[in-house]
Amino acid sequence: MGIVVTGVGVVSALGVGVERNLASLREGASGISAHPTLLKTSHHLPVGELALSNEELHELLGISPREHLSRTALLGILAVREALKGIDMSNPARVGLVSSTSVGGMDLTEHFFEEFIENEGAGRLRDVRMHDCAASTDAIAHYCGIKGYTTTLSTACSSAANAVITGAKLLKHNIVDIVVVGGSDALSAFTLNGFKSLMILDENPCRPFDEMRAGLNLGEGAGYIVLQREEEATNYICRLGGYANRNDAHHQTASSAEGNGAYMAMADAIAMAGIEPSAVDYINAHGTGTPNNDASESAAFVRLFGESVPPFSSTKGYTGHTLAAAGGIEAVFSVLAIKHSYRYANHNFSEPIVAYNLKPVTQFEEGAEVKCVLSNSFGFGGNCSSILFTR
Amino acid sequence: MEQLIQELKEHLIEELNLEEITPADIDAEAPLFGEGLGLDSIDALEIILILEKYYGVKLANSAEAKPVFYSVKTLAEYISANRK
Amino acid sequence: MRCFIERVVTNHDVTTDIKALIPDAGLRRRMSRVIKSAVSTAMETLGGVEGIASLDGIITATGWGCLADSERFLRNVIVDKEQLLNPTPFIQSTFNTVGGQIALLGHNHCYNVTYVNRSHSFEDALLDAMMRAEDGDSEHMLLGAFDEETPSQHRIMERMGAFRKVECGEGAMFAIVGAKRNERSIAEVTTLAFPTESLTRERVAELYATSEHARVIYNGYAEHGLFPTASALCFAEAVKLVADGTPEVVIYNEYFGATPTVIVVRCLA
Known part of the structure; x- marks a missing residue:
């Protein structure tokens, strides 16, 4: 049974909505700023922050600020509303949601904790009400009119790609008729300091796949796609041709030098689609900009594609690494790559990694047909997932 | 130097949460990573913190860090040469 | 949809010494209480790390995740004013830490996912296992769930009025599930x-x-x-x-x- 993509919605540092995001990608205008302006932190580090406060996001959504939703929920609602625009949810009625996040309502919990650690009777409870991951999912479902099966998963930076996989299975097993899948994550002092403590944040704008790359920039946002069974969709953007979830089983945070997990995930997704690796027209790479990830992913490319690695790029130079949302935002970009025959530029690239000599796409390309796109998402815990979209 | 080595061993045991190991079990000249104590890249990050927190010594990059991180002795030598 | 169960073990059933269950001292020494409890329950279920190799799916569920590590890191961020932070609690705080550590202990590259959907987390993980079983993707999956109680979380939930009727709890459970009935199915x-x-x-x-x-x-x-x-x-x-x-x-x-x-x-x- 075929699964098709019938809607897309995205919010990132590039702005709110598909049009805004595509315009920035086309212009080569990165959403990464020199330092956060909304996030409370002493670190002067580049981030991909959406320039709208929580109050402004409530207002934009027409939700009373008194609801006090977490930023992760707000970003998610924005993207899911866009994804569902034009989808007939009345018949059949079983609309589901598979959402994912890595920090949940941490942006609010951080405020709470500052007071709580001084005095356990202090801190406003409404700041921790949305701490857990499912709270954002519930809010998204509530404000987007999703009444069917909902679930939440969290596999660090591969989360949203795994949400796509779970959503596809729910369709195949006839548990839902329409399913919105993806992820949302807000910037937080928790994650910014976490990645800082791992010494993998670049103090400059990140340079994925560059020999001189020195780490990642964190970002925030949400990306969701709508999946349906092919026979029930009146029209669709592209097919979900294949997917795979494999584990690198090498280290809690680092990827193996051989790119084992990445290689297996890509190879299995391609095999599931029943195509040859040479049929892949574009890869939206995980490409975080850390020395370790990009070397490991490059190794996997060379193992799988040999001499003819397809055109590839990381869009994280535009959005920053949006953690759980990355696989969702990049799934949206991948679907749009097929829809419009686009290949996105890899921002800030100058020198290929010596060991692999792979040069990503450096200019926004359109016109040359793009029929088959692979989207990679890898995370802590060795989690490696690849999803393949086809025309 | 002997005292610094002893102190460093205690910090390593405490901060890296090394189970059932006493300072006497750590050979100051044995490699810390791979063989020997079997430390890994996450421990390296914690050792960088130990150096900065207790001795005010900053290690900038991994290329510089590698020979310094070889053993407890090389760490101690680096600290005494660079501490303020 | 259905699936067969070979074995179930809860944290209360674990009798083997943790050092035998998790022989890798390097992994063990970084584990918080909940990670130790969950991973040792998983290893008791599998009869030790040797049992990991044959798995073709690792599906975990947790509502709260690795709370103690999350709290510890957040506390350090605030108290130490974002300076000189130990990365270990951050690394270990992710919801998929337990699933990842099991894969790592057994060098197993199979399907690995973590559901974090409040009181439906376990049921959602079971649903995934049943879908995979029906798809014929998996004969031998590890399905598990875990949550931990911490003093801060207890205090916060108490303030919310959560424990008026039921006391706070914690626990871990792992099971081996598969698509086909075999001689070990119970x-x-x-x-x-x-x-x-x-x-x-x-x-x-x-x-x-x-x-x-x-x-x-x-x-x-x-x-x-x-x-x-x-x-x-x-x-x-x-x-x-x-x-x-x-x-x-x-x-x-x-x-x-x-x-x-x-x-x-x-x-x-």
Whole structure:
């Protein structure tokens, strides 16, 4: 049974909505700023922050600020509303949601904790009400009119790609008729300091796949796609041709030098689609900009594609690494790559990694047909997932 | 130097949460990573913190860090040469 | 959809020494209490790390995740004013830490995912396992759930009024599940349902029990204390009852205003 993509919605540092995001990608205008302006932190580090406060996001959504939703929920609602625009949810009625996040309502919990650690009777409870991951999912479902099966998963930076996989299975097993899948994550002092403590944040704008790359920039946002069974969709953007979830089983945070997990995930997704690796027209790479990830992913490319690695790029130079949302935002970009025959530029690239000599796409390309796109998402815990979209 | 080595061993045991190991079990000249104590890249990050927190010594990059991180002795030598 | 159960183990059943269950001292020394509890329960289920290699799916569930590590890191961020932070609690705080550590201990590259959906986390993980079983993707999966209680979380939930009726709890449960019945199978899951409204005990029996000797475990989570994956301990209880001769057990849980869930565990025909 075929699964098709019938809607897309995205919010990132590039702005709110598909049009805004595509315009920035086309212009080569990165959403990464020199330092956060909304996030409370002493670190002067580049981030991909959406320039709208929580109050402004409530207002934009027409939700009373008194609801006090977490930023992760707000970003998610924005993207899911866009994804569902034009989808007939009345018949059949079983609309589901598979959402994912890595920090949940941490942006609010951080405020709470500052007071709580001084005095356990202090801190406003409404700041921790949305701490857990499912709270954002519930809010998204509530404000987007999703009444069917909902679930939440969290596999660090591969989360949203795994949400796509779970959503596809729910369709195949006839548990839902329409399913919105993806992820949302807000910037937080928790994650910014976490990645800082791992010494993998670049103090400059990140340079994925560059020999001189020195780490990642964190970002925030949400990306969701709508999946349906092919026979029930009146029209669709592209097919979900294949997917795979494999584990690198090498280290809690680092990827193996051989790119084992990445290689297996890509190879299995391609095999599931029943195509040859040479049929892949574009890869939206995980490409975080850390020395370790990009070397490991490059190794996997060379193992799988040999001499003819397809055109590839990381869009994280535009959005920053949006953690759980990355696989969702990049799934949206991948679907749009097929829809419009686009290949996105890899921002800030100058020198290929010596060991692999792979040069990503450096200019926004359109016109040359793009029929088959692979989207990679890898995370802590060795989690490696690849999803393949086809025309 | 002997005292610094002893102190460093205690910090390593405490901060890296090394189970059932006493300072006497750590050979100051044995490699810390791979063989020997079997430390890994996450421990390296914690050792960088130990150096900065207790001795005010900053290690900038991994290329510089590698020979310094070889053993407890090389760490101690680096600290005494660079501490303020 | 259905799946067969080979074995269930809860944290209370673990008797083997943790050093034998998790021989890698490097991994073990970084593990928080909940990670140790969950991973050792998993290893007891598998009969040691050697059992990991044959798995073709690792599906975990947690409502709260690795709370102690999350709290520790957040506390350090605030108290140490974002300076000189130890990365270990951050690394270990991710929801998929337990699943990842199991893969790492056994160098297993198979499907690995973590559901974090409050009181439905375990049921959602079970649903995934049942879908994979039906797809023929998996013969031998590890399915597990875990949650931990911490002093801060306890205090916060107490302030929210969560423990007026049920005490706070914690626990871990792991099971080996698969698509096909084999010589080690002890029970099968025949139904997993998400009713849209509350059901009485009588109604649960009427709708889901097929045997007149069926037992209904109705909101049994309360006996294990209040934590999101408490229903996994009811599941373990049901499998053990069935293995001991009860023909069928229907598990109904309706946790704190969430929509209910029903799992039917049956003896092998």
